[in-house]
Amino acid sequence: MKTVLVCGAGGFIGSHMVKRLKNEGFWVRGVDLKFPEFGKTQADDFIMGDLRDPYVCRQAVDRKFDEVYQFAADMGGAGFVFTGDNDAAIMHNSGLVNLNMLDACHKRNVKRIFYSSSACIYPEHNQLDPDNPNCEESSAYPANPDSDYGWEKLFSERLYMAYHRNYGMEVRIARYHNIFGIEGTWRGGREKAPAAMCRKIALAKDGGEIEIWGDGKQTRSFLYVDECLEGTIRLTRSGWTGPVNIGSDEMVTINQLADMAMEAAGKKLTKHHIDGPLGVRGRNSDNRLIHDKLGWRPTRPLREGMAKTYHWIEEEVKKAKLI
Numbered sequence: 672m673k674t675v676l677v678c679g680a681g682g683f684i685g686s687h688m689v690k691r692l693k694n695e696g697f698w699v700r701g702v703d704l705k706f707p708e709f710g711k712t713q714a715d716d717f718i719m720g721d722l723r724d725p726y727v728c729r730q731a732v733d734r735k736f737d738e739v740y741q742f743a744a745d746m747g748g749a750g751f752v753f754t755g756d757n758d759a760a761i762m763h764n765s766g767l768v769n770l771n772m773l774d775a776c777h778k779r780n781v782k783r784i785f786y787s788s789s790a791c792i793y794p795e796h797n798q799l800d801p802d803n804p805n806c807e808e809s810s811a812y813p814a815n816p817d818s819d820y821g822w823e824k825l826f827s828e829r830l831y832m833a834y835h836r837n838y839g840m841e842v843r844i845a846r847y848h849n850i851f852g853i854e855g856t857w858r859g860g861r862e863k864a865p866a867a868m869c870r871k872i873a874l875a876k877d878g879g880e881i882e883i884w885g886d887g888k889q890t891r892s893f894l895y896v897d898e899c900l901e902g903t904i905r906l907t908r909s910g911w912t913g914p915v916n917i918g919s920d921e922m923v924t925i926n927q928l929a930d931m932a933m934e935a936a937g938k939k940l941t942k943h944h945i946d947g948p949l950g951v952r953g954r955n956s957d958n959r960l961i962h963d964k965l966g967w968r969p970t971r972p973l974r975e976g977m978a979k980t981y982h983w984i985e986e987e988v989k990k991a992k993l994i
């Protein structure tokens with residue numbers, strides 16, 4: 672039986688990936704600081720451990736896995752990443768996880784490892800025009816990410832590429848663009864825009880108002896988690912080594928995102944714009960390279976994913992007795 676290791680298996684993308692790989696028939700080991708928040712892990716084996724510790728990494732990689740997926744990171748939405756308050760923790764924690772995991776994999780002769788980088792590595796100066804952001808893979812250098820979260824991702828991309836060049840590891844790197852969906856964090860400060868929007872709308876009375884950070888004219892694209900997994904698996908098993916975008920190219924403003932969630936909720940709410948951490952002005956996934964290298968790119972409409980996510984969050988809000 673083929674074996675897989677999923678690091679960050681208690682998190683949003685990692686827990687979805689564990690389910691997907693179990694459905695494919697793999698023996699799956701997960702590692703994380705915590706169990707998945709929504710439902711029991713499907714992993715055959717789950718190590719509760721801190722991957723900043725090289726000993727835990729060696730324990731997790733006690734055999735030569737067929738595939739390793741590295742999702743573990745100190746991570747959150749704009750409220751966590753763009754305030755600046757968590758920069759030292761993000762760089763220290765995520766940097767150590769990547770340094771230690773990669774070394775443990777190399778020592779066990781693991782041949783194939785996937786690393787989840789981010790669109791946050793792209794230079795800020797290419798993302799000032801909300802209608803025309805440039806996120807082509809080759810535009811990453813000269814580097815100028817707008818957050819230390821982005822700088823750590825860029826450092827780690829280079830680390831993985833160096834292990835590829837020097838030790839022949841088959842390294843696969845995706846630059847994810849805003850992945851969202853059911854069973855993702857929806858409160859507590861680490862949630863991302865789609866989940867935060869759905870929560871606010873679920874809590875509001877029809878005809879009331881919701882708060883939106885900034886003027887809502889900043890643009891982004893959002894990819895539903897199922898298509899993220901599909902792209903990640905296709906990339907990992909492909910022959911393409913360089914970093915590649917995995918994201919939707921259906922660019923919307925944050926105001927339009929709110930409208931989609933309101934449509935799913937069947938509510939009409941007034942948008943009240945307030946100050947808040949924002950990130951770059953515009954961002955969209957450039958999917959030419961992934962289409963060229965894998966013959967595949969995400970195609971599902973955002974409206975569909977937002978409707979699923981809204982209904983799931985509305986149920987969570989009810990379960991938590993917040994409405």
Ligand code: NAD
Nearest residue numbers: 679681682683684703704721722743744787789847849850
């Ligand atoms: P998440 O926060 O839900 O999952 C990350 C998991 O890593 C968490 O469960 C956390 O407990 C675990 N972790 C953190 N530090 C650890 C440590 N020291 N030891 C063991 N486990 C540790 O985030 P996610 O949305 O599932 O993202 C997964 C990966 O994809 C991350 O690397 C993230 O940076 C990247 N990414 C995600 C998005 C997105 O929109 N979700 C976008 C770009 C990149």
